[in-house]
Amino acid sequence: xxxxxxxxxxxxxxxxxxxxxxxxxxxxxxxxxxxxxxxxxxxxxxxxxxxxxxxxxxxxxxxxxxxxxxxxxxxxxxxxxxxxxxxxxxxxxxxxxxxxxxxxxxxxxxxxxxxxxxxxxxxxxxxxxxxxxxxxxxxxxxxxxxxxxxxxxxxxxxxxxxxxxxxxxxxxxxxxxxxxxxxxxxxxxxxxxxxxxxxxxxxxxxxxxxxxxxxxxxxxxxxxxxxxxxxxxxxxxxxxxxxxxxxxxxxxxxxxxxxxxxxxxxxxxxxxxxxxxxxxxxxxxxxxxxxxxxxxxxxxxxxxxxxxxxxxxxxxxxxxxxxxxxxxxxxxxxxxxxxxxxxxxxxxxxxxxxxxxxxxxxxxxxxxxxxxxxxxxxxxxxxxxxxxxxxxxxxxxxxxxxxxxxxxxxxxxxxxxxxxxxxxxxxxxxxxxxxxxxxxxxxxxxxxxxxxxxxxxxxxxxxxxxxxxxxxxxxxxxxxxxxxxxxxxxxxxxxxxxxxxxxxxxxxxxxxxxxxxxxxxxxxxxxxxxxxxxxxxxxxxxxxxxxxxxxxxxxxxxxxxxxxxxxxxxxxxxxxxxxxxxxxxxxxxxxx
Numbered sequence: 267x268x269x270x271x272x273x274x275x276x277x278x279x280x281x282x283x284x285x286x287x288x289x290x291x292x293x294x295x296x297x298x299x300x301x302x303x304x305x306x307x308x309x310x311x312x313x314x315x316x317x318x319x320x321x322x323x324x325x326x327x328x329x330x331x332x333x334x335x336x337x338x339x340x341x342x343x344x345x346x347x348x349x350x351x352x353x354x355x356x357x358x359x360x361x362x363x364x365x366x367x368x369x370x371x372x373x374x375x376x377x378x379x380x381x382x383x384x385x386x387x388x389x390x391x392x393x394x395x396x397x398x399x400x401x402x403x404x405x406x407x408x409x410x411x412x413x414x415x416x417x418x419x420x421x422x423x424x425x426x427x428x429x430x431x432x433x434x435x436x437x438x439x440x441x442x443x444x445x446x447x448x449x450x451x452x453x454x455x456x457x458x459x460x461x462x463x464x465x466x467x468x469x470x471x472x473x474x475x476x477x478x479x480x481x482x483x484x485x486x487x488x489x490x491x492x493x494x495x496x497x498x499x500x501x502x503x504x505x506x507x508x509x510x511x512x513x514x515x516x517x518x519x520x521x522x523x524x525x526x527x528x529x530x531x532x533x534x535x536x537x538x539x540x541x542x543x544x545x546x547x548x549x550x551x552x553x554x555x556x557x558x559x560x561x562x563x564x565x566x567x568x569x570x571x572x573x574x575x576x577x578x579x580x581x582x583x584x585x586x587x588x589x590x591x592x593x594x595x596x597x598x599x600x601x602x603x604x605x606x607x608x609x610x611x612x613x614x615x616x617x618x619x620x621x622x623x624x625x626x627x628x629x630x631x632x633x634x635x636x637x638x639x640x641x642x643x644x645x646x647x648x649x650x651x652x653x654x655x656x657x658x659x660x661x662x663x664x665x666x667x668x669x670x671x672x673x674x675x676x677x678x679x680x681x682x683x684x685x686x687x688x689x690x691x692x693x694x695x696x697x698x699x700x701x702x703x704x705x706x707x708x709x710x711x712x713x714x715x716x717x718x719x720x721x722x723x724x725x726x727x728x729x730x731x732x733x734x735x736x737x738x739x740x741x742x743x744x745x746x747x748x749x750x751x752x753x754x755x756x757x758x759x760x761x762x763x764x765x766x767x768x769x770x771x772x773x774x775x776x777x778x779x780x781x782x783x784x785x786x787x788x789x790x791x792x793x794x795x796x797x798x799x800x801x802x803x804x805x806x807x808x809x810x811x812x813x814x815x816x817x818x819x820x821x822x823x824x825x826x827x828x829x830x831x832x833x834x835x836x837x838x839x840x841x842x843x844x845x846x847x848x849x850x851x852x853x854x855x856x857x858x
Contacts, residue, residue, distance in 0.1 A: 287299070315385070333529075373562070399566075400428065402559045404475075432461050575672065619671050715779055720779070747807070762842075786841075
C-alpha cells in the first residue's frame with residue numbers, strides 16, 4: 267500500500283499563484299502569513315500526515331469502530347494517540363480567533379493542511395473537520411457566555427464537535443424534524459433521535475459538543491420553526507471543569523461501504539429527564555445558524571474529493587511504474603504498464619482532475635478569507651457572490667471527480683485493484699460518501715441554478731463569465747498554449763454564458779429548471795476548472811520563459827493543463843447540448 271506524500275510544491279503553487287494568497291497576506295490581521303511561514307507549515311503538516319496519520323488508514327479500515335454495552339465507542343488502535351499529537355502540535359487552532367486561543371491564520375492556509383489529513387486518512391480527518399464546523403457555528407452565533415465556556419477547549423482540540431441534523435424520517439428535508447426542546451430555566455431539555463452523526467461518540471477527546479437542531483413548543487411548522495442547541499456530552503461547570511454525563515448517548519453504529527474507522531452514530535437525546543442544551547442564536551433561526559458551518563463544510567467536503575483523488579493517483583502511479591506487463595502498442599519489448607498509452611491516459615486523467623479540483627477549491631477558500639477581511643464594501647460583496655457560486659461547484663464537481671479518479675485508480679491496478687490487499691479499493695469505497703453528505707450533489711445543483719443564478723438574475727455568474735472572457739482577451743501566452751486549446755476553452759465559456767441566458771429565460775418552468783440543474787452544475791464546473799488550468803499553463807509558461815530552476819515542475823504543470831483542456835474540458839460541450847435539448851425530453855418516472 268502506497269505511503270502518502272503530500273504534494274507540497276503543487277499546494278504552494280496553487281495557494282500562492284492561483285488563489286491570490288500573497289494578496290491576502292497583505293491584509294491587516296494576516297501579516298504573519300508570509301510565504302516562508304506557509305512553506306514551513308505545509309512541510310510540517312506533510313511530515314505528520316505521512317508518518318503518523320497515513321499508516322493508520324488501512325489498519326483503521328480493517329479494524330473499524332466498536333460500540334460497547336455502556337454506549338462508548340472504541341476507535342482503532344493508534345487513532346487516539348495520533349489525535350493527541352495533532353492537538354499538541356497546535357493544528358486544531360490554526361485558523362481560529364486568538365481571543366479564544368486560536369492562531370488567527372487564514373482559513374485558506376488551513377485548507378492544504380486539511381487536504382493532507384484527508385488524503386492520509388479520510389476517516390480520521392472527519393473528526394477535526396466536524397469540529398471546525400461546530401466552532402464556526404458557535405463563534406458566529408452563540409452568546410458571549412457560551413463562547414467563553416466552550417470555544418477555548420474546542421479550539422485547543424481537547425473537545426470535539428458534531429452536527430446533528432438528520433432524523434430517521436428527515437433526511438435532506440429538515441422541515442420534518444421531530445426532536446423537541448423544552449425550556450427549563452437558563453437551558454432547554456432536548457428529546458429526540460438523530461442518525462448519521464459523524465464522530466458522534468468516540469474516545470479521542472474528553473468531551474464532545476453536539477450541535478442539535480430541534481423544535482421549541484411554540485415553533486411554527488416547517489423549516490421556519492427549527493432552533494439550534496449546544497448539547498455537551500459532559501456538562502461543563504462554571505470553572506470549566508467537566509461535570510455529570512449529559513442525557514445523550516450513541517445507541518448504534520452504521521455499517522458503511524467505506525470510512526469504516528469513522529463512527530457514524532445514531533444518537534439518542536433525553537431517554538431519561540432530557541439532555542441539557544443551550545440555545546445558539548435566535549429562536550426558530552436554527553437553519554440560518556447551521557448554514558454558518560455548512561457553507562464552509564461544503565467547501566471542505568469538496569476538498570476531501572481532491573484529497574482522496576490525490577491519494578488514489580499516488581497509488582496508481584507507483585503501481586504502474588512497478589507492474590511489468592505486455593508490450594505497448596507500437597513497441598517491441600515488455601515494459602511496466604506505465605508505458606502503455608491507455609494507462610498513461612488514465613493516470614493523466616486522474617492527475618489533471620485532481621489538480622483542477624485543488625485549484626478550484628483553494629480559490630474558493632481564499633475567497634472566504636477575502637469576504638471576511640476586505641475593507642471595501644463593493645469588493646467584499648462581489649467576493650461573497652463569487653464564493654457563493656463556487657461553493658456548490660467545489661462540493662459537487664470535486665466529489666464527482668473523486669468518483670472517476672478513484673475508479674480509474676482501481677482500473678490501473680487491473681485485477682489487483684479489486685483485491686483489498688492493494689488498498690486502492692479503500693479509496694474507491696471511502697470516496698463514495700462525498701457526493702452524498704453535506705447536501706447531496708442534487709441539492710448543490712439546485713442551489714447553483716436557483717439561489718445562485720435565478721435568484722440574483724445571474725449577476726454572480728455573469729461576473730464570473732466576464733472575468734473568464736477578460737482573461738482570454740488579455741492572455742500573454744496564447745501562441746505557446748496553442749490556438750486549438752484556447753478555442754476549446756473559449757467555446758466552453760461561450761456555452762456557459764448561453765446556458766445562463768437559457769436558464770433566465772425559462773426560469774418559471776420549475777420542472778425544466780430542476781431537470782437541467784445537474785447538467786448546469788457540471789458544465790459550469792468544467793469551464794471554471796478549465797479556467798484554472800488555463801491560468802496554470804500561462805503562469806507556468808511565464809516561469810519557463812524566465813529560465814527558472816524549477817523547469818521540470820513547470821513543464822509538468824503545462825502538460826497537465828494542456829491534457830485537461832484538450833481531453834477533459836470538451837465534456838462541457840455535452841452538458842451544454844443536454845441543457846439545450848432538455849425541453850425535448852420529459853422526466854416521466856413515477857413511484858409504482
